[in-house]
Amino acid sequence: MQESIESRLKWLLRLTLLGTLLTVLVILVGAWTRLVDAGLGCPDWPGCYGRLVVPDSEYAALRHPDAPLDASKAWVEMAHRYIATLLGMLVIGALVLGWPLRKKSQYPWRISLVLMAAIVVQGAFGAFTVTLKLWPQVVTLHLLGGLSVLMLFLWLHLRLRGVAQHKALGSKRLNVWWGMAAGLLIVQLALGGWVTSNYAGIACQGIPTCNGQWWPGMDIHEGFHLTQTVGPNYLHGQLHAEARTAIHFVHRVGAVLLGLSLIILLYQYRRHPIIRRSLGWVVGVFFLQVALGALNVLMWLPLWLALIHTAGAVLLSIAMLLAWWQWRQENECAFNRSFDACYPTQKVPAGRGI
Known part of the structure; x- marks a missing residue:
């Protein structure tokens, strides 16, 4: 059996x-x-x-x-x-x-x-x-x-x-720092999807400014109007230029906020070698993703680079989940450098949740 x-x-x-x-x-x-x-x-x-x-x-x-x-x-x-x-x-x-x-x-x-x-x-x-x-x-x-x-x-x-x-499941839940970083990551992923589904990838030209301005002309209301008509063919998009600019610009702002939250999270666990290493990977992938996004704008969104940018979003999501898994399994020996020392084999108690 x-x-x-x-x-x-x-x-x-x-x-x-x-x-x-x-x-x-x-x-x-x-x-x-x-x-x-x-x-x-x-x-x-x-x-x-x-x-x-x-x-x-x-x-x-x-x-x-x-x-x-x-x-x-x-x-x-x-x-x-x-x-x-x-x-x-x-x-x-x-x-x-x-x-x-x-x-x-x-x-x-x-x-x-x-x-x-x-x-x-x-x-x-x-x-x-x-x-x-x-x-x-x-x-x-x-x-x-x-x-x-x-x-x-x-x-x-x-x-x-x-x-x-036969390892016990960590019982920790999201705290404010993890919750903020995870929430901003989800929002940023959704914004990325909104950019690509409205064909706004090159609506902003130039880095770090957008169309030569720090605050370009935008139509935020139309860009984030979520009750668009169902029925037209949305291939290549239906929005005007200022609406697409708003979508792209907000995506950039989201990247800044996400980056700050990840850096703060890394700072919070700077004395925890295992967690710090995992979060270091997250921050590293994030900055790689920012570089890919900038290159997409500067190179006018070549297909291969846009695909790599999507792969970067996938990799960032995986890295974040693995980092959270490591943190959730953390116990009193989290300051040790040995993963095995922090996660000894033990019998699994009954009745633990998802």
């Missing part, structure tokens, strides 16, 4: 690690789909012109005469859907493998259920992205949903690793 449990845990660890990596790939392929304007490469969902593979142009014209087939864009969109489907299958596999262990002490069954719910919602957003013709609200939520799935997969993997190693 014990051998069967350990075998399942090993497979679950592999599956959740693979799921984490595959989610990163799904996010990046989704970003590429958006960057090459392939989001409407297939005008319907879940098929492409009613088929599970991209059809020929004659069939496409009969099926959707109002949406001429661009085969290259259609294949990019379908590749994204195929990989996302595989990811959904991994989530189902994790549920099936974990079912016999759901009552085991410390087993993160609730996280598995939340992950399943998140992947279903994410699939719905994928459909709405097409049927609502790239409505910015849906595109932004779809991006945040992808990052949420990534964080859940990674958190599930970390929890399963703790169960496999």
Whole structure:
């Protein structure tokens, strides 16, 4: 019996690690789909012109005469859907493998259920992205949903690793400093999604000024008007220049606030070697992300660099979650330099929460 449990845990660890990596790939392929304007490469969902593979142009014209087939864009969109489907299958596999262990002490069954719910919602957003013709609200939520799935997969993997190693789950909750940094990171990720979904990536020219001014002409009300009409084709955006400038400029301000919060958080744990090292990685990735953002503006948003900027946002999210995991597991020996000394193997008490 014990051998069967350990075998399942090993497979679950592999599956959740693979799921984490595959989610990163799904996010990046989704970003590429958006960057090459392939989001409407297939005008319907879940098929492409009613088929599970991209059809020929004659069939496409009969099926959707109002949406001429661009085969290259259609294949990019379908590749994204195929990989996302595989990811959904991994989530189902994790549920099936974990079912016999759901009552085991410390087993993160609730996280598995939340992950399943998140992947279903994410699939719905994928459909709405097409049927609502790239409505910015849906595109932004779809991006945040992808990052949420990534964080859940990674958190599930970390929890399963703790169960496999018989390590107690840290009981700490977010304090004001962690809460501020995490909240600003989420806001900044949402702003990044809003920038890309409204095609505002180069609405501000120049660094550090925007269009030659420290406070450029902006239409903040229109830029953040969240009740835009549903129905128009939002490919390439619908907003005027000053509204897009407002979106881009606020994203820059968000980066400044996030950077300050991360530096303050690092300063708070400057005497904790393990936490300081983890937060050092977070701050390092953040400044790399700032540099990538600046280069995107100066180089007029080349596709490859915009994709790397998205990858930087993913890496920053992962680094932040890992740092929080380290802090949450911290105990009285947090000043030691040995990870093993701070996290001794011990029996897992019953009844601990998610």
